[in-house]
Structures are given as structure tokens and as C-alpha cells.
Amino acid sequence: MRIAMTYTRLRTEERLLLDAFENIGVDVTPVDIRGVVFDPMDQGEWSQYDAVIDRSLSLTNTLNSVRILEGYGIRCINPLSAILTCSDKLATTIALSNADVSTPRVRVATNAKSGLQAVEQLGYPAVIKPTVGSWGRLVARMNDQDAAEAILEHRETLGSASQNVFYIQEHIDKPGRDIRVFVVGGQPIAAIARSSDHWVTNTARGATAQGIELTDELRDLSIRAVMATGADIAAVDLLECPIQGLLVNELNHSMEFRNSIETTGVNIAEHVARHAAEIAEIHAQTRTQSPAAQLVHEAISS
Amino acid sequence: MNIRGFSLSIVNFYNRLTGNHTQRNHIMTQATVTAACPECDASVGFNRAPLNGEIANCTDCSSELEVVNTAPITLELAPEVEEDWGE
């Protein structure tokens, strides 16, 4: 059984994953996809892999490569459909709400004028975010009408066409932290709280992470959130609302975890590697079968 | 800058003053491969052969570096974060 790991930059996470595969005796090939030329009609050397785990830092590269690889019939981790749901906050909101998973209220508008109405429906403060984005980039809180008008107008004037979606969320008055649950193969394996004096609590923005207990409520909510997206592996970010309780804010399909191994005592990389190997093993056994039969086989085996 | 980076910088500074490299080598016993930092020319160590795209930090000048060639190992300043990068 063979696995490829596609990447664009080899960060600590990717190194830890390669080591984890090696430690469990799984043959893994790191592939820097910046150097690859794909033929969408011929899988060529890719046919040797039973699964591909995507760790590209660029969402564009991820979407295009996973699309091609799935076109070859290769099982990708995560599947394209899950990546599409997790990487777009609007798609996430819809998936969570259809699955009855508690998530902050959202309004979506197409321009600054209707954006202001959206904000007023939710009340102040409200939060505006790009639907596609990470590490807290361009996430802004609008505390009053003046701020809302200014931010909405700036976005309308300066944003590119792809940013012409006004995704506005109710602000959750959380206790100075958010919670992240790591879910691998449908199982929550670890949880951290990310704390900061700033209301944006991304570790990429200087928040500090601390391991916390995986309560039944956290388990239940994060399992259901991941099921709603179909991800094999994901980090579920939750906000503690003093009124509504735990809410799922978003999911990350290619999670960072370097600061979470020591703080939780859980070898996240090894869990990921083992799960990827299980998926690849199932596909190695059923390679001669049709893609539909493979999916059935996978469903039965899990 | 982390503690290890800080202490290494001091050692490097001391070594440059004294021409003493043994102490540095002692601290870097794990580093089996090295390459020059494109910013400050300090030697950046890897504890095994790096792969293309591997990220490293210069312990001298704190630059974030990326391996752009593996034979010989060549480092460049890591590019700025792009709009579609993330988790």
C-alpha cells in the first residue's frame, strides 16, 4: 500500500506527518506539487498510490490537484466535497445548519447597502469575514453603525470581485478564548482552547493554546459538525456563547497542529497517519473495483 | 525568537569574536547538514537531509527560509503569505 502526501511548503506539520508514516511503517512519498505537471486524462505515475493526503498551503493548489486526483479515481484525504464545504464559510454554514449543528447566526448580502441591513438584522457588534480565508485575515468586528458603514464601503470599493460577498455573523461574547477539537476518522482525539486578550484568538495572531478536556458535549458537537462536511480529518473551531452555549464557528480541512501535540499530550500526527493508512489499505484491496464499489467497501469497513 | 535561537545567536556571536567553532558544533550536534542563510550568511542546520519546500528559521537573524534546491542545499527567503493560504 502506498500513499502520497502533496504539499507546497514543508512545515513542521508536514515533517511530523512524514515521520509518523515512517514510524508506523507506511510507505509515503512527499510530492511538492509546485513541480508537477498533471495530465487530467492520464494518471501516469499517480496510479501507484492508493490514497493521497493533501497538505498544500494554497487552497487553489489543493482544489485543483484534488479535483484531478479524484478524477483519476484516487481516494483523496480529505475528499474534494469536504474541502469545498470546509474552505468556504458560507458552504460550512449551510452544511451545519442542514445537519442541525448549532452555529452562529449569519446573513449574506451582495453589496454594502444590503450589507448594512444584514448587520442591523443581527445587531451590534457584528462580525464580517471573507467566505474564503484563514488565520483570522480580514476578520473584522463592527461595533456600531459608523464602523459598519466604513468597513462595508471599504470592502465594496477595494475588494476584488471574489470578495463581493458580505458574510456577516452575529458576534459571540465568548470568554476570551475559542475551542478547537481535532477529529480524525470520525473520532475527536484532542481539544485545545486558544486564549488571547484580542477578540480574534488565532494562534497565527499570537493567541496561546492550552489542552482542555474533551467533554461529551464537545465530542458530540464536533462529530456531528465533521459528519456534516464529510471530512476524514478536520479541526472544528467552536465558540462558547453565554446564552446559546457551544456553537460551531468553522472547520479546517488542513489543520495545523504543531502547538497542540505537547499541550494535549496526543500525538495528532500519528492519529492522522494511521487513519490515512487505513483508508489507503481499504482502497488497495479494492483497486480493481469500480469507484462506487470502493465507497461501499469503505462504508462497510468503517 | 525562541530561547534556543537566542542562545545559539549568542554562541555564534561569541564564536565569531573568538574564531571558536567547537562550541557551536557541540550545540549543533544534531545538525548533519547545513546551508548558508541568504540574509546573514550564518550556517543553518538541518538534522537530516531537507526536502524541497522545507521551511527553516535562521537562528542568527530569525529570517524564515525555504529550501529551494536540495543538491546543493540552497535557501531563499520564504515568500510572503498569499491570499489563499491557510488551514
Ligand SMILES: Nc1ncnc2c1ncn2[C@@H]1O[C@H](COP(=O)(O)OP(=O)(O)OP(=O)(O)O)[C@@H](O)[C@H]1O
Ligand atoms: N462571530 C464571532 N464572535 C466572536 N469571535 C469570533 C467570531 N468569529 C470569529 N471570531 C474570532 O476570530 C477568530 C478568527 O475567526 P475565524 O476562525 O472565523 O477566521 P479564520 O480566518 O477562518 O481563522 P482559522 O481558520 O485560522 O481558524 C476566531 O478564532 C475567534 O476567536
Ligand SMILES: [Zn+2]
Ligand atoms: Zn540569517
